[in-house]
Each structure stands twice: as structure tokens, then as C-alpha cells.
Amino acid sequence: MQDLQSAKQLVQAFHANLEVPDADPADVLRTHCAETLTWHGFHPFNEIKGPENVARAFWKPLGRSLTSLQRRQDIFFAGHSEIGGFAETWVVSMGHLMGLFDAPLAGIPPTGKIAMLRYCEFHRVAEGRIAETAMFFDLPHLMEQAGLHPFPGQTAQHLVQPGPRSHDGLLFAPQPAREGETTLALINSMIANLGQWNSGLSLEDELRLDWAENMLWWGPTGIGATYTIPRYAQQHSGPFRAAFSERSKTSHVARLAEGHYAGFFGWPNFSARLTGPFMGLPATGETGEFRVIDIYRREGDKIAENWIFIDLLHFWKGQGVDILAQLPQNDPA
Template identity: 55%
Template sequence: MTFQTEKEIIRAHHRALASATADTIPAALAEQTHPDWQWRGMHPWHEQRGAAAVAAAFWQPFLNAMSRVQRREDVFFAGRNQIDGFQSVWVVSMGHLMGLFDAPFLAIRPTRRIAMLRYAEFHRIEGGKIVETAFFCDLLHLMRQAGQCPLPPQTGAHLIQPGPATHDGLLHTPQPEAEGVRTLDLICRMIGAINEHQVFSGPQEELAQHWHDDMLWWGPEGIGATFTIPRYIEQHQRPFRTHLADRAFNGHIARLAEGSYGGFFGWPNLSLTPKGGYMGLPAGPRADMRVVDIYRRDGDKLAENWIFIDMLHFLNMQGLDVLARLKLI
């Protein structure tokens, strides 16, 4: 299956959004979506139903705040969902929504400068319509661009994160089926290694099974980006495993691959108990992480990984209202 029909639905959807205003965005969203469209968004939007509700929750406030918005897409692929036995077809888009930050958005102050909101979308297509969407974006990353930093310093780097080093992430044309199978199999084996990490002599051996040594891990704001296996261990994996206890994997809603690209999301993926120290914050009650991972495979190992986490929801479950804290900064 080439997924060309499903890809064109999403490309048409993006074209409609590109020419929409805050006034016309409800109609633009309705063009390619089912009337009962299920939309999952980050905190504070959470779950919405139908184009009008999605427009009111996210798109109208965003377009009122950001002028001259452009979609700077870096990754685009489609595939059948392993989680439901390869029954449903999903299309994935990742990149930045770029604009001029001219008016307040949520509690984030405008800068009148260029701003780039990292995003990742998973769309399920059925009957020629978008029936389900997961929309992840990095609000902490946008806050940092605006000079509002509500959290302690992070372990990784803050960057406007680029697309694939190979510049081949936009899979608009059909891809060899066998390549997608290889990518999905590698992702699944990597997940298995995480769940059984105790069988390895240490994190270096565990990661080397499935990752190139010069891996790039494009983590979300609050954690940050890291480069190479040793620095990934130092700047993300060790703090994550040391300061978060009782990790429970709740599963994924979608997991798919095409060509050398693949990814997944959950709602939530993980439940954990902060012991104190993670992201520089004190211990807190058990909380959920809604996570997106998108990967690029190079040969028989993974080379790049882009991660989105609903950090505001994770922190809100622990009693920290980041959007309220912004008003004090």
C-alpha cells in the first residue's frame, strides 16, 4: 500500500489551514475532517470533538497571537498502525509552526519577533476523512523563546530543532514496503531493550544495540537536546531513571513506520512517581506522560529521535500550574 490517498488528504488539510484566518479557521478545519473528529491536544486543550471545538480551543487563539504563520515541515510519512493489527492508516507530520509573535498566547507574552512552535501530528484517515488527530506541541519551548522560563535549568541544550540530517524526511512519494518493515521492527526491538534494560551490563551496552554512537536526541524543552550515546546517558537517561520511580508503560495508540522513518504516541504512554530532582523539581505525586517519539533509521540502527512530551500536563498533575506561574515571571 502506498498511502498516497491518505497523504493527499493531509496535504489538502494543511493547504486549507495555510490560507485560513482566525475567522475562517473553523470552516478550513471542517473541509477534510469528520463531523465527529476526535482531537487530542496538549494541556490546557486536552480532548476536543469537531472542527468548531478544535478551532476555538487552539487555532483561533494561536492565529490571533501569531501573524503570517507558515508550516515548516521536516518529517511526513504514513503507515498502518501496528497497535490495532495494522488495520488503520495514519499520517504523521512534524516540524514547526512559524510566525510573528504579535499578541499574547495563553500566558506567554508576545515578542513581536519570529517564533517557532515545535509540533507533531498523528492523523487517522478513514472513509476519506480525518477521524482522529493527536496534536503535540512544545509550549515550554515557545516560552523560552519569549524569555519566560518557568522551570529550573535543564540538563540538555535549548535549540530551535532542525529536521533530519539527511534532509529526506518528507515522504511524499511511495516508499519500499520492506524499508518501513525494517524501521518498525528496529523501533520495537529498541522498546523491548528499554523494558528489559536490566539484562545489559549498563546503559552504554543497552543503547549500542539499536543506536548509532553519534545519535541525536531532540528532547523537549525542560529536558533539552543531546548528542552521542554518552551525553544522552548523562543528560537525559540517567536523570530520568534516577529521579522517576515505579515506571509503568501504558501502551501506545498508534505506532507506524514508512521508509526510514517511524514513530508512536500514547495517551498516556507512561505513569511515574517523581522522587525529587527530575527537571530540578521536588518530589511529587504520581503523574502521566503523554509522549510522541519520531525516529530516523540509518542502516540497521537508529540515528535521530524527536520527542514531544505534554510537560504542562505532567507538571499540572503534580500541582504545578506552569501557565499560572508564567504570570509571575
């Protein structure tokens, strides 16, 4: 099992080398990643195998699109994943990738102006190399910055999202083991209480079991951010539950905590059938899968903040709605 501090140092070096001027991403990935690297990215990048392929398909196009690329990191922590019995070591990074939007990315037209792409990544470190990565990024957020509005029915607020209110999310130093255990136990309680939508409590009282009254929920573009339990219930959780049925059980690839921070991701997290309108689009009756990353900050014995990344482009494509194909430059008219 990889030591947490050495795993953090590996990922920090990887990040730093990606930002070296004129660095070749393929060289950087070959240096820091295993030859058998598996990379999970949002649609249209999806799953990629091997460092060179990841560099060619994602990092090089990203660098051409967002020039003078800079990582603005808000949360950084590591842990041994509960999934699989704490045998795997993962390092988590979350924030924005910032640059000058000078060339199209995934068909999104450039602005020539500063742009910030929300991201969160999980890196599994084994034998001194990054062996697996989940790299999630909010492309609809970039669309909004380009003046496009792919989801007309957003129920909460679109924002360039800040880091933790406590400004303590960069856990470069070791953290007390007990704090991470407490945080992970709270996240597991929340999953058990919210995961199946059948507690018998009101939605607000169900949330109050694990969430602070003034919780902050930093959702993806297309859904938006919301604040306090009542507004979260009104602006996201309630509409989401009303739109879906036949929700599957939650399934995670990794779930870990360090200090007051925790996170998980699934590929997919769960599936559900769209039986009502969602995000301004009509019901399809089809089952779709949700690729999700959740990052949490614990304050005392409650969850105070939650940052969420959902591959909405993948979900809607599975429903027969190809958002990227509808972008202006892809319109044959």
C-alpha cells in the first residue's frame, strides 16, 4: 500500500511538470504514470488507456484550447480507499484549470478571454506511479462562459465556484488519522440515509441527519449551486427525485477521506429512469447512468459543503440528446 505522503508528492510533481512552459504532455505522463494507465474522463473523452493516448486525446487539445494553462487548486488530499478494504491509495485534487480560451475544445467555440474549467481528479498511486485516473470536468460550465446555454431549465445558480469557506482544503501535510475516520463515517451515514430515497422522513429532515442547516451544494452547470437545506431541497434534490424513478444502488470505484475532507467517484455512480422533466428537457422513459464525483467538507459532526461533478453530457447522450452536436459550429445549417 502506497504511503500517503509519497503519493501526494508524486501527484504534486505531475501537476508541476504539466505546467512547465513547452512541456510535452506525453513525456510528463510517461514519467509519472504507469504504462497500463486507465483514464476515466467526461464525455466526449470517456475512457482512455495508456499515457501517450491520454496526452494525445486530452492534455494536448486542452493545452491548445486553454493557452497559458494554470491549475488553481482549492482542495488536495489523499487516503486509502474504503472500496476494496483500504488497500488502494488515491490522491484527490479539485479546483479550476484556467487559461486563455484561444481554440475550440470539444466543439465549444473560443472567446479569446480568460476561462475557468471546473475539474476534480482522483489518482490511484501504486508502485510509485499513477496507475488510474478519474478526470472529471464541467464542459457545460465552459459553454456558459462562451455564451452558450445548453440547459435552459437550470433550477439553481450558475457560478465560478469557490473553494472551501474554511480555506483549509490543501492538505499537503499529514492529517490526524482519527479526523479522516470521523469524516468517512459521516459520509457513509449520509450515503445510507440518502441513497435509496425511502427513509419515510420529509426530504428536509432526511437531509438534517447528516447535513448542516446552512449547507452549501456546489452542483454542476445545468443544475447549479444552492445554499441551505430548504433551498437545496427546493432547487435540486426535490426536482431530481421528482424526475427519476427506479434508482439503482450507489456504486463507487473509490471512497476515501483525510482530515475534514472526503470524496468518492463512480463509473457510473448509479442509474435511474427519467420519468419526469429534468433540466428543462422532457422525460424520455429511458434509464441513464450518472458518472459522478462528490467532494465533501465536514464541520463538526455535519457536512458543511459538497462539490459535485456529474457528466451531464454523457447522461443526456444516453437519453438521445447530443448536446455537443447541437453547438453552433456543428450545426450543418
